[in-house]
Amino acid sequence: MGSSDVVIAGAGIIGLSIANRFLRQTNLSVTVVEAAHKICAGATGAGQGYIWSGHLNPDSKTWDFSRRSIQLWHEFVAEIRASGVDPLEKIGWRDTGSLLFTTGGEESLALHNRLHKVAAAGVQGEFWNSHTAQTAEPALVLGPEGAAAFFPADCQIDARATVEFIQQENRALGPGGRYKEVFGSPVTGFLWSPADKYMQGLQTLNGDFHSKRAVIVSAGAWSSDLLEILSKRFDLDLTPSIRPRKGHLLVVDKTAGLHLNYGTMEFAYTSTKNSKETLDEFGVATTATVDPAGNFLLGSSREFKGFDMTPDEAVIQQILHRAAKFFPALASVPLSSIHPRTGLRPYTPGGVPLIGPIVELPGLFLASGHEGTGLSLALGTAEMIVDTIMERSSSTIFQWSV
Numbered sequence: 001m002g003s004s005d006v007v008i009a010g011a012g013i014i015g016l017s018i019a020n021r022f023l024r025q026t027n028l029s030v031t032v033v034e035a036a037h038k039i040c041a042g043a044t045g046a047g048q049g050y051i052w053s054g055h056l057n058p059d060s061k062t063w064d065f066s067r068r069s070i071q072l073w074h075e076f077v078a079e080i081r082a083s084g085v086d087p088l089e090k091i092g093w094r095d096t097g098s099l100l101f102t103t104g105g106e107e108s109l110a111l112h113n114r115l116h117k118v119a120a121a122g123v124q125g126e127f128w129n130s131h132t133a134q135t136a137e138p139a140l141v142l143g144p145e146g147a148a149a150f151f152p153a154d155c156q157i158d159a160r161a162t163v164e165f166i167q168q169e170n171r172a173l174g175p176g177g178r179y180k181e182v183f184g185s186p187v188t189g190f191l192w193s194p195a196d197k198y199m200q201g202l203q204t205l206n207g208d209f210h211s212k213r214a215v216i217v218s219a220g221a222w223s224s225d226l227l228e229i230l231s232k233r234f235d236l237d238l239t240p241s242i243r244p245r246k247g248h249l250l251v252v253d254k255t256a257g258l259h260l261n262y263g264t265m266e267f268a269y270t271s272t273k274n275s276k277e278t279l280d281e282f283g284v285a286t287t288a289t290v291d292p293a294g295n296f297l298l299g300s301s302r303e304f305k306g307f308d309m310t311p312d313e314a315v316i317q318q319i320l321h322r323a324a325k326f327f328p329a330l331a332s333v334p335l336s337s338i339h340p341r342t343g344l345r346p347y348t349p350g351g352v353p354l355i356g357p358i359v360e361l362p363g364l365f366l367a368s369g370h371e372g373t374g375l376s377l378a379l380g381t382a383e384m385i386v387d388t389i390m391e392r393s394s395s396t397i398f399q400w401s402v
C-alpha cells in the first residue's frame with residue numbers, strides 16, 4: 001500500500017503529535033494508520049483538556065517529563081499566536097489556572113503540604129481558605145472547613161479541536177505525499193525482516209505499510225492488542241503492560257447556566273489517578289472545567305471493563321451525585337442537558353507511560369500508556385520519540401525502556 005520513513009499506528013493525540021514533530025523537525029516522511037474512520041475515536045475524544053502541573057506529585061517519576069511537556073505546550077501556543085491566530089479559537093487554549101480543592105479535615109493539611117512541595121519544585125501556587133475560594137469561584141461550595149490550592153499557571157485545551165488542528169497542520173506540513181493518513185485500517189500484524197533483523201512496517205486489513213526507519217505503536221489502550229500479537233509471534237513477554245481503563249466525562253450543556261472561572265479538581269482525585277485503589281466501585285472523583293463553547297465538563301470515572309465503551313447510567317448518576325456535593329447547582333440540572341462521553345485510558349500498572357524502543361525488535365517503538373495525562377504529555381512524548389529515533393540527545397530528562 002505504500003512506503004514511508006516512519007509508520008505510526010493510531011491517530012489519537014499521541015500518534016498525531018509524533019507525526020507533527022517528525023514533519024516539523026526532520027525531512028522524514030510519515031504515514032499514520034488508524035483503525036477508525038476518523039480522528040478522536042479513542043480516549044482523546046473523551047479528554048477533558050486540562051494541561052496542569054498543580055495536581056501532580058513532584059516525587060513521581062513523571063514529574064520532570066510532565067513539566068517539559070507542558071513547557072512544549074506553551075511553546076506550541078506561542079507559535080500559534082505568533083502566526084496571528086488566536087489559540088483560543090483554534091485549540092480552545094485558555095490560561096484559566098486551576099483549583100485543587102477539599103472540604104476539609106485531614107485532607108486540608110495534605111493539600112497544604114502538597115502545595116509547598118509543588119511550590120518548592122517551581123510551580124507557583126496559593127493556599128485559599130473556604131471563603132476566598134468561594135468568592136473566587138462562586139459555583140464551588142466547600143463548607144467552613146474547606147480549602148483550595150490555586151495554581152495560576154495551569155491551562156486548558158479543547159482536546160478535539162486541538163487534535164483537529166494538529167491534523168490540519170500535519171497535512172499542510174507534508175504535501176506531495178510526505179504525510180499520509182489512512183483511516184479504517186486496523187493494524188493486524190507486523191512486517192519483520194529476519195534477514196535485516198529490523199521492523200519494516202505494519203500489516204493492516206487494507207494492506208501493508210512499509211517503513212524505512214521506524215514503526216511506532218501509539219494505539220492507546222488498544223496497544224495491548226498489538227503487544228499481544230508481538231508477544232505471541234516473537235515469544236516476548238510484553239503483556240499485560242497496558243490495560244483499558246474506562247472513563248466517563250459528562251458534558252452539561254451550556255444552557256444549564258453553570259459557569260466556572262477556573263479548572264477545578266477535588267484533591268482526592270490525585271491519589272486515585274494512577275492507583276488501582278479508588279473512592280468507590282466506579283472510581284469516581286470530581287473534576288470540573290468549562291469548554292470554549294461554555295459547556296460544563298464534569299469528570300470522571302475509572303473502571304476496568306475491558307474494551308466496552310457503552311455509557312453506564314449508574315456511573316453517570318455517581319459522577320453527578322459526587323459532584324453535586326461541591327457544585328450544588330448540579331442537582332437541579334435536567335438529565336436531558338447532560339451528555340456522556342466515554343473513553344478508554346491506556347493504563348499501565350506502574351503509572352508511567354511506556355515510551356521508547358522495544359529493544360528486542362529494532363525499528364519498533366512504543367508510545368502509549370498515558371492513562372489520564374495523555375493530553376498533557378503528548379508533546380513531551382513526541383519529543384522523546386523523535387529525539388530517540390533521530391539519535392539526538394533529548395531535552396526530555398527521563399527515558400523509559402519498554
Ligand SMILES: Cc1cc2nc3c(=O)[nH]c(=O)nc-3n(C[C@H](O)[C@H](O)[C@H](O)COP(=O)(O)OP(=O)(O)OC[C@H]3O[C@@H](n4cnc5c(N)ncnc54)[C@H](O)[C@@H]3O)c2cc1C
Binds near residue numbers: 046376
Ligand atoms: C474521561 C477522560 C478524561 C480525560 N481527561 C484528560 C485531561 O484532562 N488531560 C489529560 O492530559 N488527559 C486526559 N485524559 C487522558 C487522555 O485522553 C489519554 O491519555 C490520551 O487521549 C491517550 O491518547 P492516545 O493517542 O494514546 O490514545 P487514543 O486517543 O485512544 O488513540 C488511539 C488510537 O488508536 C486507534 N487504534 C486502536 N487500535 C488500532 C489498530 N489496531 N490499528 C490502528 N489504530 C488503532 C484508535 O482507534 C485510536 O484512534 C482523559 C481520558 C478520559 C477517558
